[in-house]
Amino acid sequence: MAYLRKRLFHLVPVFFLVTFASFMLVNLLPGDVVDAILADDDAAVINDPEIRRQIELELGLDKPLVVRYVVWLGDLMQGDLGRSYITRKKISDLLAQRIPVTFQLMVMSLGFALVIAVPLGVLSAFRSNTALDRWISAAAFGIVATPPFVTAILFIWFFAVVLKILPAAGHAPLFLGVWENLKYFMLPMLAIGLSEVPIFLRVLRVDMITTLQEDYIALAKAKGMSARYILFRHAFRPSSFTLVTVLGLQVGRLISGLVIAENIFALPGIGKLLIDSIDARDVLVVQAVVTFAAIAYVGINLTVDIIYAILDPRVNRRAAEA
Amino acid sequence: MVALVRNLLRLPPAADAGSQQDMVRPWWARVGILFWLCVGWLLLIGLSAIFADVLPIRDPLTTNLDGQFLMPFTDGYVLGTDGVGRDMLSRIVHGARISMLLAFTAPFLSLLAGLALGMSAGYFRGRVDAAVGIFTDSILAFPNIVGVMVVLFFLGATLPVMILALAFFGIPAEVRVARANTILFAEREFVLAARAQGASHLRIMVRELLPNVIVPMLSLVLFGMSIVIIIEGGLAFLGVGFPPPTPSWGKMIADGFEEIARAPQVTFVPAGVMFLTILSLNMIGDRLRALTDVKASAV
Numbered sequence: 001m002a003y004l005r006k007r008l009f010h011l012v013p014v015f016f017l018v019t020f021a022s023f024m025l026v027n028l029l030p031g032d033v034v035d036a037i038l039a040d041d042d043a044a045v046i047n048d049p050e051i052r053r054q055i056e057l058e059l060g061l062d063k064p065l066v067v068r069y070v071v072w073l074g075d076l077m078q079g080d081l082g083r084s085y086i087t088r089k090k091i092s093d094l095l096a097q098r099i100p101v102t103f104q105l106m107v108m109s110l111g112f113a114l115v116i117a118v119p120l121g122v123l124s125a126f127r128s129n130t131a132l133d134r135w136i137s138a139a140a141f142g143i144v145a146t147p148p149f150v151t152a153i154l155f156i157w158f159f160a161v162v163l164k165i166l167p168a169a170g171h172a173p174l175f176l177g178v179w180e181n182l183k184y185f186m187l188p189m190l191a192i193g194l195s196e197v198p199i200f201l202r203v204l205r206v207d208m209i210t211t212l213q214e215d216y217i218a219l220a221k222a223k224g225m226s227a228r229y230i231l232f233r234h235a236f237r238p239s240s241f242t243l244v245t246v247l248g249l250q251v252g253r254l255i256s257g258l259v260i261a262e263n264i265f266a267l268p269g270i271g272k273l274l275i276d277s278i279d280a281r282d283v284l285v286v287q288a289v290v291t292f293a294a295i296a297y298v299g300i301n302l303t304v305d306i307i308y309a310i311l312d313p314r315v316n317r318r319a320a321e322a
Numbered sequence: 323m324v325a326l327v328r329n330l331l332r333l334p335p336a337a338d339a340g341s342q343q344d345m346v347r348p349w350w351a352r353v354g355i356l357f358w359l360c361v362g363w364l365l366l367i368g369l370s371a372i373f374a375d376v377l378p379i380r381d382p383l384t385t386n387l388d389g390q391f392l393m394p395f396t397d398g399y400v401l402g403t404d405g406v407g408r409d410m411l412s413r414i415v416h417g418a419r420i421s422m423l424l425a426f427t428a429p430f431l432s433l434l435a436g437l438a439l440g441m442s443a444g445y446f447r448g449r450v451d452a453a454v455g456i457f458t459d460s461i462l463a464f465p466n467i468v469g470v471m472v473v474l475f476f477l478g479a480t481l482p483v484m485i486l487a488l489a490f491f492g493i494p495a496e497v498r499v500a501r502a503n504t505i506l507f508a509e510r511e512f513v514l515a516a517r518a519q520g521a522s523h524l525r526i527m528v529r530e531l532l533p534n535v536i537v538p539m540l541s542l543v544l545f546g547m548s549i550v551i552i553i554e555g556g557l558a559f560l561g562v563g564f565p566p567p568t569p570s571w572g573k574m575i576a577d578g579f580e581e582i583a584r585a586p587q588v589t590f591v592p593a594g595v596m597f598l599t600i601l602s603l604n605m606i607g608d609r610l611r612a613l614t615d616v617k618a619s620a621v
């Protein structure tokens with residue numbers, strides 16, 4: 001438990017700093033906050049003192065900053081993010097509608113990335129410094145140099161324009177059928193997943209090469225165990241720790257990828273909501289999406305720490321000694 | 323031929339560093355021909371961005387409605403034209419300006435901030451280390467594209483805001499490497515000697531540690547440049563970067579994408595240029611890292 005306690009001591013201040021930064025975004029707006037919120041409304045609304053006072057009251061603009069932050073954080077914890085002043089919808093409802101789409105895309109992309117990266121990483125470690133290893137590394141190098149939106153465009157062009165086997169954009173809810181739903185997720189999944197592959201692959205390859213030099217691997221070889229058994233039974237778990245940590249750190253990158261992919265493929269997720277709200281200058285929704293993404297990042301990293309402590313019990317002992 | 327392909331594919335370079343024969347060859351021969359091709363490409367992009375206004379190329383904003391979607395090498399348009407007949411070559415050259423401007427500012431600011439924070443964390447450890455860790459992890463909680471996009475939204479899409487935002491979200495990577503390298507050197511004899519002579523913390527950090535820490539970080543700046551180009555491209559593609567008339571690679575890709583079924587080359591030409599630029603930066607960074615890696619050179 002010592003390890004998790006240490007991580008909590010770290011992540012709790014991170015949580016407060018991150019939420020405070022998100023809270024401050026609205027207060028950093030140049031000019032009057034109420035003007036910014038009412039940006040697109042007509043002059044009659046903007047100059048209506050009644051509406052202005054109501055917004056000031058709802059945001060608590062008459063109170064000091066710290067008080068407002070605490071109240072805002074309290075509401076946030078109860079799932080109350082206020083209302084959009086443009087669509088008049090509850091922001092929590094907007095998020096709740098969009099989260100499943102983003103979550104599905106995220107899980108599918110991560111799954112796809114791991115399915116590709118793990119066997120290739122193990123293989124290139126097992127055959128390190130051979131032609132195969134170099135080809136895999138070169139391919140990974142090429143993928144790293146391709147921005148995610150370019151990857152997405154390449155896939156759209158190839159699968160939707162040339163081959164015409166998958167739709168270029170859109171979304172179908174699950175009740176229209178599983179394949180109907182999945183086929184709109186295939187291209188975004190490929191695009192995001194593929195750009196995550198190189199990092200996972202590289203991390204796993206390096207750890208795996210180190211593990212394969214251990215004495216117990218030599219012993220297993222001497223006992224005549226098959227290469228596949230040694231690789232996946234003996235070597236994989238101790239080589240996966242960095243991968244798991246990186247998985248948590250990559251969530252940020254993944255979210256960037258989701259924002260881009262959802263907008264290219266017109267998937268109604270959180271990332272699409274973010275760009276739509278930026279276009280509509282819907283200040284509070286933009287703030288809410290950013291806050292949500294940041295909290296999700298902290299939450300996922302805490303989960304990763306827990307998984308890490310279970311996978312490698314040594315970290316607890318090391319943390320207790322330190 | 324096989325030997326050439328094998329040489330081109332010599333990735334990762336650390337694989338053959340340290341062999342006897344390798345030590346004899348000068349560094350510029352050791353990095354391989356691909357490295358110099360990449361340097362050449364970046365020079366080409368960089369110089370054409372600087373001299374965009376005096377180069378004998380067409381105006382990037384002039385439209386030609388008789389020559390839309392021209393293929394490369396037709397009617398004197400080396401890279402063809404886009405949907406309203408604007409010269410692609412000229413737009414790429416002018417678009418390089420914004421990419422290069424950001425690439426040569428933001429990563430260096432990240433480097434400065436990262437050095438200050440990372441070296442303090444690695445040198446003082448304890449509470450300073452914890453505080454720096456909390457700060458950088460908080461930055462990481464905002465995914466870089468989203469972070470820059472939102473800062474541009476709230477503070478206005480101007481060039482200084484963009485540079486500072488890109489620099490800010492590039493800090494964590496620099497901090498991590500600066501801290502790790504500082505820890506590596508902080509207990510070495512020359513540092514202890516300086517301390518015994520009564521040098522101040524600041525003097526030790528600047529005079530003794532900085533020269534050792536900064537070398538491996540220069541390759542990081544190159545990776546930072548490619549990240550900046552990717553973010554700028556992504557933002558322009560989504561239409562949340564700079565306003566329309568400014569040519570930008572990301573914007574060109576976005577414009578071409580609308581007509582990808584009709585004229586894919588309008589998308590793929592700027593995408594290819596962007597790919598080669600990022601590839602070159604990464605390749606050079608990778609080779610430099612191999613050259614300056616403490617472990618690889620085996621002290």
